[in-house]
Amino acid sequence: METHTPSVTNSSHVEKHPKGTQARILLSSVFGPYARDDEFGSRSINPMELYHNQVTRAQGSFSLRMFHRSWGIMLIQANISAPCTVLDFPNRKDFEREITAHAYDVIGISSIIVNIAKVREMCRMIRKLSPNSTIVIGGHVAAIPGVEKMIDADHIVRGEGVSWMRRYLGEDEGAPIRHPAIVSGMRTRIMGVRLPERKGGTAATIIPSVGCPMGCNFCTTSAFFGGKGNFVNFYESGDELFEVMQQMETELKVQSFFIMDENFLLHRERAMRLLERMKEAQKSWSMSVFASANAIRKYTMQELVELGVSWLWMGLESPQASYNKLQGTDTRQLTRELREHGIRVQGSTIIGLEHHTPDNIVAEIEHAVSHDTDFHQFMLYTPVPGTPLYQQMSEEGRMLRDVDYADVHGQFKFNFKHTAISRDDSKRFLDWAFWRDFETNGPSLYRISRTLLAGWKRYKDWPDARVRERFTREMHKLNGVYSSALWAMERQFRKVDGRVSDQIGALREEFKRESGIVSRLMPAVLGPILLWSTRREEKRLARGKTYEPPTILERRNWAEA
Numbered sequence: 228m229e230t231h232t233p234s235v236t237n238s239s240h241v242e243k244h245p246k247g248t249q250a251r252i253l254l255s256s257v258f259g260p261y262a263r264d265d266e267f268g269s270r271s272i273n274p275m276e277l278y279h280n281q282v283t284r285a286q287g288s289f290s291l292r293m294f295h296r297s298w299g300i301m302l303i304q305a306n307i308s309a310p311c312t313v314l315d316f317p318n319r320k321d322f323e324r325e326i327t328a329h330a331y332d333v334i335g336i337s338s339i340i341v342n343i344a345k346v347r348e349m350c351r352m353i354r355k356l357s358p359n360s361t362i363v364i365g366g367h368v369a370a371i372p373g374v375e376k377m378i379d380a381d382h383i384v385r386g387e388g389v390s391w392m393r394r395y396l397g398e399d400e401g402a403p404i405r406h407p408a409i410v411s412g413m414r415t416r417i418m419g420v421r422l423p424e425r426k427g428g429t430a431a432t433i434i435p436s437v438g439c440p441m442g443c444n445f446c447t448t449s450a451f452f453g454g455k456g457n458f459v460n461f462y463e464s465g466d467e468l469f470e471v472m473q474q475m476e477t478e479l480k481v482q483s484f485f486i487m488d489e490n491f492l493l494h495r496e497r498a499m500r501l502l503e504r505m506k507e508a509q510k511s512w513s514m515s516v517f518a519s520a521n522a523i524r525k526y527t528m529q530e531l532v533e534l535g536v537s538w539l540w541m542g543l544e545s546p547q548a549s550y551n552k553l554q555g556t557d558t559r560q561l562t563r564e565l566r567e568h569g570i571r572v573q574g575s576t577i578i579g580l581e582h583h584t585p586d587n588i589v590a591e592i593e594h595a596v597s598h599d600t601d602f603h604q605f606m607l608y609t610p611v612p613g614t615p616l617y618q619q620m621s622e623e624g625r626m627l628r629d630v631d632y633a634d635v636h637g638q639f640k641f642n643f644k645h646t647a648i649s650r651d652d653s654k655r656f657l658d659w660a661f662w663r664d665f666e667t668n669g670p671s672l673y674r675i676s677r678t679l680l681a682g683w684k685r686y687k688d689w690p691d692a693r694v695r696e697r698f699t700r701e702m703h704k705l706n707g708v709y710s711s712a713l714w715a716m717e718r719q720f721r722k723v724d725g726r727v728s729d730q731i732g733a734l735r736e737e738f739k740r741e742s743g744i745v746s747r748l749m750p751a752v753l754g755p756i757l758l759w760s761t762r763r764e765e766k767r768l769a770r771g772k773t774y775e776p777p778t779i780l781e782r783r784n785w786a787e788a
């Protein structure tokens with residue numbers, strides 16, 4: 228096989244494609260199916276699902292199941308004027324059909340590190356079936372040391388991809404970013420029921436920036452976009468962000484937004500300007516954001532509530548860790564306070580930090596669990612190529628050589644030599660953390676119902692109409708459904724933990740008191756149905772049932788050749 232030596236570049240070093248914006252471009256994610264074990268690096272414990280993969284994976288039929296599109300390639304497609312197809316979640320047949328049908332000049336593949344073997348296979352397929360295409364590889368996979376020797380590609384792109392692709396096509400790389408209309412999640416499923424999808428029913432994803440200036444040693448997204456002190460901002464000001472959100476509100480008929488920014492609240496000036504604009508325009512929007520504890524503490528609870536922050540993903544890491552973002556914060560107190568104000572908290576804890584030992588890890592996990600967050604992500608401490616931690620571990624000779632990249636995702640076993648914890652034990656502790664959180668705190672669906680109710684009780688008569696409206700909307704939209712789900716959860720959870728089951732029952736009574744007649748009556752009908760679907764789902768899962776995202780194909784600036 229003839230192989231090429233690919234260039235490994237970021238956007239400041241790339242030569243223009245001869246056809247410029249006339250080039251026909253395909254941007255694809257890696258092929259599925261994903262939730263199974265195969266020779267291309269799919270792993271059954273690594274499905275293409277955020278929650279079931281790394282947050283609610285121990286919650287059985289109560290696990291929140293949903294898929295997210297590949298936003299990086301959607302963003303690139305929206306910001307180039309060349310004819311461009313996005314192919315998301317193809318299987319190998321779909322990919323083969325697409326690359327043979329359209330004489331693409333450029334085929335771009337987006338991948339993260341775990342999927343390197345799929346990238347290799349896709350390059351092989353392209354060379355064979357579409358030999359005139361130029362192959363461009365982007366996304367985190369580009370951070371693997373020596374990646375250029377592992378795959379047969381022409382360009383490997385490190386870092387931000389819109390500016391790279393614009394420069395490659397001879398376009399203005401500094402032009403304003405056009406935000407694609409992105410529905411944040413799809414095919415949502417819980418308790419064995421797939422939720423209906425209607426326009427406006429699911430939040431829109433907004434991507435204000437990539438990277439994070441905090442530069443925590445293990446953080447791959449921070450490292451990939453410049454590391455400590457750096458990040459790439461697509462929308463600098465609150466005004467720009469407001470305009471984009473307003474545009475998405477109109478296009479997708481949404482009032483809620485998933486803000487895909489690693490540390491949204493860190494940029495206070497931008498957030499506060501956004502709030503001003505929201506107030507002026509009477510926007511009762513809600514927002515799900517990622518933020519570090521030090522960033523959250525820059526705001527009062529009232530500011531967060533007025534801003535519409537309704538869901539917050541916060542790194543808790545470990546009480547002993549010395550990360551700047553956690554300094555001086557009592558994260559348990561902060562979590563409690565946020566939840567009392569109706570803000571659902573997703574905590575994130577690292578298992579296997581340097582100071583962890585078999586003697587102290589249980590207490591650390593118990594500490595994490597005692598936060599009683601709405602959701603809790605646990606991840607193994609993982610040196611990932613490109614990060615300062617990887618560099619350090621490599622220098623110390625502690626990286627394990629024989630670990631397949633497909634298993635380097637933080638949900639299986641260590642990929643480095645820990646001073647006190649063995650590889651096998653790392654998995655045991657990780658699995659136990661998920662289970663302990665579930666057993667102690669109950670299904671996340673119960674926990675978010677509780678936070679929602681707390682917020683509603685606190686803010687239903689609030690003077691600011693925007694805030695009132697948001698809580699009323701969140702409460703009424705799902706009121707009857709929540710009560711019915713609580714009815715079923717109370718029964719189903721009895722066999723896991725009677726105490727939590729009683730708490731679920733008590734919350735259901737509270738919901739009853741706070742809600743209207745329809746939702747008071749609904750559990751009698753819907754509750755037993757949900758209990759039945761929950762039990763049916765348990766059986767399906769026990770038989771090994773998995774879920775896969777649908778294949779999606781979207782063309783832009785397209786005219787058939």
Ligand code: B12
Pocket residue numbers: 254256261273274275276277278280281295296297298299300302303335336337338339340341342363364365366367368370384386387388389391392434437446447448487489611636637638
């Ligand atoms: C949404 C998401 C998912 C979705 C997947 C959606 C999908 N279709 O693939 C779900 C929830 C399913 C998921 C799953 C997993 N994910 Co994930 N995920 C993310 C998340 C939160 C957002 C990605 C995103 O859209 N970012 C915004 C876009 C604009 O950025 P981007 O994708 O990086 O794209 C830019 C550049 O990379 C580049 N680029 C990207 N593609 C291409 C292609 C070309 C041709 C070019 C030129 C450039 C280019 O240009 C883009 C614009 O600048 C990131 C964290 C993050 N903040 O990025 C983690 C992240 C990508 N996931 C990660 C991981 C590890 C996983 C999992 C293994 C789960 C886990 N254990 O954590 C699984 C893998 C599932 C699988 N089987 O493949 C890691 C990747 C680590 C690494 N170094 O490889 C990240 C960075 C999180 C983290 N900090 O650890 N994930």
Ligand code: SF4
Pocket residue numbers: 439440441442443446447448449489490519542552
């Ligand atoms: S604060 Fe979060 S996003 Fe930022 S560098 Fe640290 S881990 Fe990464």
